[in-house]
Amino acid sequence: MELLKRTTKASYKDLRDRDLVRYFRRKADEAAFNELMNRHQAKIYSYIYSMINNPETANDIFQEVFTKVVTKMDDTYNEQGKWIAWVMRIAHNATIDHIRKQKRYIDVNSWYDEDDSRSDYFDRMTDESWVDADEQLVESETKSSLMAHIAKLPEEQRTVVLLRHYYEMPFKEIAELTNVSINTALGRMRYALINLRKHFEEERQHEFKHANKR
Amino acid sequence: MQINDEDCIRYLMREMDPSEEIEFEREMMSNENLLIEVESLRSTYNKVKKLPLKQTPQDLLSKVKEQAVMDQRKKLRSSYFMIGWLGKTVAAAATILLLISTGVYFFEPFSDGINSNGVDGKVNSSTSVQPWVDRNQVINISDRIDVIKARNMGDEYEKSFEKLILVNQVSSPSIQRQGVLLTSSPANQ
Secondary structure (H helix, E strand, O other), X not given: OHHHXXXXXXXHHHOOHHXXXXXXXXXXXXXXXXXXXXXXXXXXXXXXXXHHOXXXXXXXXXXXXXXXXXXXXXXXXXXXXOHHHHHHHHHHHHHHHHXXXXXXXXXXXXXXXXOEOOOOHHHHOOOOOOOOHHHHHHOOHHHHHHHHHHHHXXXXXXXXXXXXXXXXXXXXXXXXXXXXXXXXXXXXXXXHHHHXXXXXXXXXXXXXXXXXXX | OOOOHHHHHHHHOOOOOHHHHHHHHHHHHHOHHHHHHHHHHHHHHHHHOOOOOOOOOHHXXXXXXXXXXXXXXXXXXHHXXXXXXXXXXXXXXXXXXXXXXXXXXXXXXXXXXXXHOOOOOOOOOOOOOOOEEOOOOOEEOOOOOOHHHHHHHHHHHHHHHHOOOOOOOOXXXXXXXXXXHHHHOHHHO
């Protein structure tokens, strides 16, 4: 209690996630929650956004994730564990749930072969839900093309790449989160990089052809 | 060292033990294809590392923060209410128990008195009083129990004599019966 009273806004920055979560749980401490959000919101949002590639849906999922975070915090979050890993699990599940629902809705005869990334529901999505053109203009060319290439990856490969990139999650945790063995998770990362290499190569050739035409 | 496909990723992502790492690097030196494979994956992964961090829209962020704090406050209020309700229930139960036990403690002596003055005039057999006989062969109990009880028992003792009836006419008693009568009644006093 004393510690809580003495904690000023400035010192929230020095606190660990675990302590901030405790303050939020016990006192509904707004400043503690703000600090948690400031630390992690971009990673969580980026993951959802990169998986979904639709700003409106990403916003809805982001909101849904935090409603679940508050609802489930007392029941399923263990203060000894990393808060962000726990939130990430919720964000991942919410995102995958949405993608699966969309898949059913869009009529996908999806088959996935790890040797070939050609079948992906992103390829068949409508233009509106595809990578937003305006957004791409705002982003630098390289970054937006990278986002587009990531979006073309099969869902399983994209998940591993994004979890690794945004959360620096060890493969053991990625494997647990996605319910596969570590070797499968490592294999998906490898295929993701091979596929991305292929996409970059295609893009380069495409640019080369355009340059020659001019 | 037995190299499999996943080892390249483990090496790139720095998920190998230091000893494994050294072994793997040694293997790369002797295996050109492996070296090319690893370097190619590394170059692609370096591009992935440039994946931008997307900031949450400010209005969405404020909305989420506000909602989360509101929901948590609501949860805390309901849990305080539950704790308060439970506390009150426990306090009420404890008060009732205390009242009952206090009542039992205070009313116990009176209930003893009622028993000793009972309608049938019987002395409560549950109280074990140890009377003593003085030099004059008088039974004393007053200093063994409290005054009220002693008085009551004394009265009972006196009354017990009043119940005895003198036997004036003994109709042809047998020797045995006469003996019994003589020994059990104060008639021959």
